[in-house]
Amino acid sequence: MNHSGNCFIFTLFILACYLVTPSLSFCGIGLRRPWNVSINNFVPGDIVVHITSTDHDLGNHTISSNGKYYWTFCEKLFGRSKFTGNFRWGSKFQTLALFDREIVDICEFDISSDQVCHWIVNPDGFFVSGTNDPFPKGWAKKKTW
Ligand SMILES: *[C@@H]1O[C@H](CO)[C@@H](O)[C@H](O)[C@H]1NC(C)=O
Numbered sequence: 001m002n003h004s005g006n007c008f009i010f011t012l013f014i015l016a017c018y019l020v021t022p023s024l025s026f027c028g029i030g031l032r033r034p035w036n037v038s039i040n041n042f043v044p045g046d047i048v049v050h051i052t053s054t055d056h057d058l059g060n061h062t063i064s065s066n067g068k069y070y071w072t073f074c075e076k077l078f079g080r081s082k083f084t085g086n087f088r089w090g091s092k093f094q095t096l097a098l099f100d101r102e103i104v105d106i107c108e109f110d111i112s113s114d115q116v117c118h119w120i121v122n123p124d125g126f127f128v129s130g131t132n133d134p135f136p137k138g139w140a141k142k143k144t145w
């Protein structure tokens with residue numbers, strides 16, 4: 001096969017990837033995966049979370065009891081994205097990694113679909129899951145208040 005034939009096949013392959021997984025296209029070619037990280041508040045009262053990464057400040061968000069907040073982003077190449085959350089609940093404070101290599105290992109279970117990570121904040125602490133099964137099955141506790 002000549003060189004331009006190879007290019008044509010390659011182009012078809014890339015196009016097919018976009019058609020099969022249209023949700024990946026907003027992050028560009030495959031290596032940068034889209035993530036959706038959500039925080040569910042199950043403490044009896046408002047919590048305030050301030051989320052930052054090395055290049056983003058998502059600001060302060062008040063999440064009411066039984067409410068949720070989520071954000072989406074494209075993973076950096078080679079999985080170096082990192083988000084930290086500063087939480088306040090009344091007089092209590094806590095800081096923890098909401099997204100880093102260790103959290104990716106917990107949340108990723110199907111690299112062909114959109115990646116989701118769910119957090120639950122309750123009076124006992126902070127729990128993370130990639131499957132969002134009914135609590136507490138499959139939820140990893142990362143910190144207490
Ligand atoms: C992100 O996840 C949250 C919680 O599961 C969901 O409500 C929301 O629709 C998702 N957003 C996007 C853009 O996928």
Ligand SMILES: *[C@@H]1O[C@H](CO)[C@@H](O)[C@H](O)[C@H]1NC(C)=O
Pocket residue numbers: 050057059060
């Ligand atoms: C978020 O709230 C904290 C505490 O009230 C404040 O110090 C900080 O400046 C706020 N950050 C933003 C980006 O609004």
